[in-house]
Amino acid sequence: MPSSFYSLTQRIMAATLLALLPALVWAQATPTPNRVDGYGAPSTTAPTPPDPSNHGETEVNILSSYYQQDGDHGAVQGGRGTQYLTDLTPTIILNVPLDSVTRVSANVGVDYYASASTDRIDQVLSSPSAHDARYHVDLGYSRQLADKRTIVGVGGGFSKEYDYLSFNITGSWAHASLDGNRELSVAGQAFFDRATLILPAELRTGGGQEHGSGFDTRQSFNLNLVYSQVLTQRLQLAISTELVAQRGLLSTPFHRVYFRETGEALGKAKTERLPRQRYKYPVGLRLNYYATDLVQLRGYYRFYNDNFGITAHTLELETPVKVTPFFVLYPFYRYHTQTAANYFAPYLEHSVFDEFYTSDYDLAGFSAHKAGLGLRYSPVYGLGRFKTPFGGRVAKFKALDLRYAYYRQTTGLTANLISADLSFTMP
């Protein structure tokens, strides 16, 4: 058996043990849905305990965001050039109780994005590649078992964009302790992707091919473990890990790399090349403290390590301030720092003798700051009511959440993001 196999096995076992150790000691859970993206994963602990304000109502959330980034280290041009990108993402999330123990969920949305850097795949502006839309649909089913403390779920979905097709399946299990003070949840997810290989214009072979050569695949397997624990009447924590194993195409074919030996001559570049296997070992610690009726503290720390050589630390702090019982302002701050992947080098700094190479600054060493402000308005009787086309049922506009974030990396990349979440319920 190859020694790398033992190394991998040891790493996975070690990370799993680290995540499970508290659970092995205490074995139990609180409401801890770690995933909110709806990528086929039913919210593992959604009705645990049942939301007292939700009496079997259908919940509808309309989410949307506008994202804009800019920088001058575009990977398409080998680590230089524009990173300007905009992304508009309307999404609808449905959560429908079929009976007192069963729920189905749906997450449907579109990403409309315009990327100035992908325009440079053809080395000319105004190509159709500058714009694209990604459609995604995810469905989930969850059921509370007879013991009232265990929830199981299954789900699946797909996403489609011009050069990328992805399917996913998921399964989850969550179990709470008798007193509801502890919870352990486990979710597994598998992605099966197919990418069209779009090469930079000057690297296409055969001359007549518009988009290089053929297809490639990628598989991703995620194991998400969350253990949460009530510590006092005002304090609770959660430890989580999300082990990831990926294999297949992990590089982006239209990312160029220029080498110091051959210079910047057009046609001398190669397409980015990365290993075809990647393993990630992140561990997160979340700590929430109800300081006063006016202010709460939400803290999160994450440690990350992977076999690409990246080590990272992320720290987040959010302090919700209750201006009134129904109006909350929550300033937040996030700090992230990571080391560069072993395969990263800036423009013209790779050698042609390197086995793997990328000039994608997402894999560079940098620090990032994010700060912003959110506000939530959720009056007890809702913001309004209106009749729906569905049998004249009356829907309640329950809550409004708005959020702005400013993000800056030491690479020079900056981003602005505005998000909105409109919550509705229907009896």
Added chain:
Amino acid sequence: MILPTVFSPRVRVVLGGLLLVGSSGLSSCVSVAAYQKMYLNDEDMKLANKRIEVYETNFESYREGAGGANGGKVGGGCGCN
């Protein structure tokens, strides 16, 4: 627990620290009855990202090589170049 030597000393220190924080937290916890959970049941005390944070988490998983354990997208389609 002796952390496996496959991790570098620095990584072991961080993982050990996390473990210590988690374990010490657990050993100091008290049993909180359901009627005593008025603070813990507050919307802002949920041990999870807010739903509205999903977009930020997603773009961070694209723009930072170190993604995972935060509920962000770690597989599937791109949608962001």
